[in-house]
Amino acid sequence: MSMFVTLAIVEDSASIRGTLEKLIADTPGFTCVCACDTGAEALRQIPKFMPDVVIMDIRLPDISGIECTARLKEIVPQTQILMFTVHENNDHVFRALEAGACGYILKRSTPAEIIEAITDIKQGGAPMSSEVARKVVQSFRKAAPAKSPENEQLTRREEEILTLLSQGYANKEIAEKLFIHYDTVRTHLKHIYEKLHVRSRTEAVIKFLH
Amino acid sequence: MSMFVTLAIVEDSASIRGTLEKLIADTPGFTCVCACDTGAEALRQIPKFMPDVVIMDIRLPDISGIECTARLKEIVPQTQILMFTVHENNDHVFRALEAGACGYILKRSTPAEIIEAITDIKQGGAPMSSEVARKVVQSFRKAAPAKSPENEQLTRREEEILTLLSQGYANKEIAEKLFIHYDTVRTHLKHIYEKLHVRSRTEAVIKFLH
DNA sequence: CCCGGTATCCCCCAATTGAGGTATTGAAAG
DNA sequence: CTTTCAATACCTCAATTGGGGGATACCGGG
Numbered sequence: 071m072s073m074f075v076t077l078a079i080v081e082d083s084a085s086i087r088g089t090l091e092k093l094i095a096d097t098p099g100f101t102c103v104c105a106c107d108t109g110a111e112a113l114r115q116i117p118k119f120m121p122d123v124v125i126m127d128i129r130l131p132d133i134s135g136i137e138c139t140a141r142l143k144e145i146v147p148q149t150q151i152l153m154f155t156v157h158e159n160n161d162h163v164f165r166a167l168e169a170g171a172c173g174y175i176l177k178r179s180t181p182a183e184i185i186e187a188i189t190d191i192k193q194g195g196a197p198m199s200s201e202v203a204r205k206v207v208q209s210f211r212k213a214a215p216a217k218s219p220e221n222e223q224l225t226r227r228e229e230e231i232l233t234l235l236s237q238g239y240a241n242k243e244i245a246e247k248l249f250i251h252y253d254t255v256r257t258h259l260k261h262i263y264e265k266l267h268v269r270s271r272t273e274a275v276i277k278f279l280h
Numbered sequence: 281m282s283m284f285v286t287l288a289i290v291e292d293s294a295s296i297r298g299t300l301e302k303l304i305a306d307t308p309g310f311t312c313v314c315a316c317d318t319g320a321e322a323l324r325q326i327p328k329f330m331p332d333v334v335i336m337d338i339r340l341p342d343i344s345g346i347e348c349t350a351r352l353k354e355i356v357p358q359t360q361i362l363m364f365t366v367h368e369n370n371d372h373v374f375r376a377l378e379a380g381a382c383g384y385i386l387k388r389s390t391p392a393e394i395i396e397a398i399t400d401i402k403q404g405g406a407p408m409s410s411e412v413a414r415k416v417v418q419s420f421r422k423a424a425p426a427k428s429p430e431n432e433q434l435t436r437r438e439e440e441i442l443t444l445l446s447q448g449y450a451n452k453e454i455a456e457k458l459f460i461h462y463d464t465v466r467t468h469l470k471h472i473y474e475k476l477h478v479r480s481r482t483e484a485v486i487k488f489l490h
Numbered sequence: 491c492c493c494g495g496t497a498t499c500c501c502c503c504a505a506t507t508g509a510g511g512t513a514t515t516g517a518a519a520g
Numbered sequence: 521c522t523t524t525c526a527a528t529a530c531c532t533c534a535a536t537t538g539g540g541g542g543a544t545a546c547c548g549g550g
Contacts, residue, residue: 165459172417196413200405207382207406207416225526238483240506254528260509261526267351269508270536272481273448279489435496450536464498470539480506481537491550498544506537512530520523 075192078104078121080112080138081154082131086177090125093181100188109133117145123191126171128155128162136166143170150191158199167206173197224265231258236275285402288314288331290322290348291364292341296387300335303391310398317341319348327355333401336381338365338372346372346379353380360401368409377416383407434475441468446485 077094079102081087087105094102103119106112109130116124124142128135139151153166153174163174173196175187187197198206224232234244241259245252259271268274287304289312291297297315304312313329316322319340326334334352338345349361363376363384373384383406385397397407408416434442444454451469455462469481478484 161459167417172414190410193410194414195410196417197410198413198417200400200403200407203406203408203413204382204404207377207408227527235482236486238478238480238486240480242506250527251529253530256507256509257528257530259507263508268448270448270450271507272445272485275482275485276446276448276489279486437497452536460497461499463500466537466539467498469537473538479538493548493550495548496546498546500543501541503540504538506535508535509533511532513528514530515528516526518523518525520521 073189073192074099074101075123075188076101076103076119076121077188078102078106078112078116078119078124080106080109080116080124080130080135081127082107082129083127086127090184093184097185100185107131109135109138112138113141113145116142116149120146121149123188124149124151125154125175125188126151126166128153128166128174136162136169139166139171140169152187152191152197158202163198163202164205167198167202174202224262228258228262228265231255232262232274232278235259235262235271236278283399283402284309284311285333285398286311286313286329286331287398288312288316288322288326288329288334290316290319290326290334290340290345291337292317292339293337296337300394303394307395310395319343319345322348323351323355326352326359330356331359333398334359334361335364335385335398336361336376338363338376338384346376349376349381350379362397362401362407368412373408373412374415377408377412384412434472438468438472438475441465442472442484442488445469445472445481446488 077100079087079090079094081090084107087107091102091105094100103121104115106115109132112124112126126135126139130138135153139153142149142151147170151171153163153171154177155163155174156177157163158176166174173187173191175184175197179187190197230248231244234247239247241255242252245255248255259274262274263269266274266277268277287310289297289300289304291300294317297317301312301315304310313331314325316325319342322334322336336345336349340348345363349363352359352361357380361381363373363381364387365373365384366387367373368386376384383397383401385394385407389397400407440458441454444457449457451465452462455465458465472484473479476484476487478487
């Protein structure tokens with residue numbers, strides 16, 4: 071299978087940059103269109119060349135590779151960014167993915183692994199270790215409390231209270247409006263949360279408002 | 281390296297269930313503590329056994345494996361759930377991960393691949409194809425871009441926090457997600473409430489969700 | 491160089507909320 | 521008649537939230 075990939079390198083060490091450039095030049099179908107040694111230069115140059123993939127050192131002399139990634143993704147969102155780092159599985163990697171990188175390779179990787187990661191990126195993958203993958207999946211999970219296929223049936227009173235909840239009333243205000251005791255409102259709320267499988271009024275309101 | 285893993289199977293086909301049970305029984309260190317053929321039974325049985333890993337068919341006779349996963353993760357969050365599906369790379373898989381699964385295997389996988397996926401899960405990984413990994417990473421990323429209707433003149437950070445608010449996160453969770461201090465989140469919230477002229481998170485969310 | 495805005499972190503304190511109970515009443519269902 | 525369920529009220533305890541300060545750091549424009 072043949073593939074044509076244009077690449078950019080952002081890496082402050084001239085020797086590592088050279089090694090990468092050579093590796094790319096020696097790989098059929100791969101072309102390095104741009105090599106930068108600072109984040110500032112990357113932000114100037116890369117939008118001009120719009121490479122398919124950027125290999126981005128996570129530690130740069132001026133701004134961090136993470137910051138650079140975030141800025142680049144705003145300008146050229148279609149360019150995929152592969153982080154290049156010495157340490158695996160730390161917060162930097164995680165934050166880089168958050169900033170818009172779609173994978174990373176370790177500096178100690180073999181040339182074959184590097185090419186494989188680039189190929190994976192180009193084909194729509196996201197090269198990363200399993201530990202980081204798990205972190206990403208977990209973080210992603212919390213972001214989606216979306217369900218609601220079968221809500222258990224709320225009673226009439228519970229629906230009434232949920233409606234007031236989603237109009238922004240506090241418990242005390244709901245109690246006054248319904249001429250019932252504050253604690254009664256709280257009891258109803260407990261039941262509502264149970265039935266909707268949520269654990270806060272905000273989540274209940276979100277669910278109620280679709 | 282030796283490993284001891286307790287497993288549960290949720291799968292309506294008796295033959296597939298049997299095959300899996302046998303595979304597990306034949307693998308040193310693996311024990312199947314529970315096998316269910318419906319989502320309802322899984323919700324009753326699995327919390328009792330609290331297995332390390334659940335192999336969950338995505339298509340069940342009563343509720344969906346996705347719904348079942350979401351409910352289970354609320355009851356026994358430490359149990360890892362591995363989806364078991366015929367089709368790769370479709371919305372079901374993606375939604376299962378959203379619901380709290382941490383990976384999946386295809387029904388056509390070899391026994392070795394299945395054991396490998398379970399081992400990966402147990403060791404903190406998230407077995408999935410590269411296409412799905414990319415989707416997850418991208419979804420995860422979208423926490424960063426600040427797009428939204430121009431509510432007052434909220435800053436980018438404030439909008440970001442308001443977005444998380446209206447996804448149901450508590451302050452502590454927002455702090456973790458953004459890698460900032462709990463108090464910083466609270467400070468941003470004060471400013472948000474001021475600008476939106478509201479007095480509680482619920483009111484802010486209601487306003488944000490129109 | 492100072493100033494305003496943004497983002498960050500810290501302190502305190504009062505109020506609210508969430509989660510665990512228990513208990514009574516009336517109505518509906520068996 | 522007994523059981524169940526909905527609605528009501530009360531209690532305690534821990535956690536979260538809201539509101540009031542203040543402080544530091546960075547960055548950009550005048």
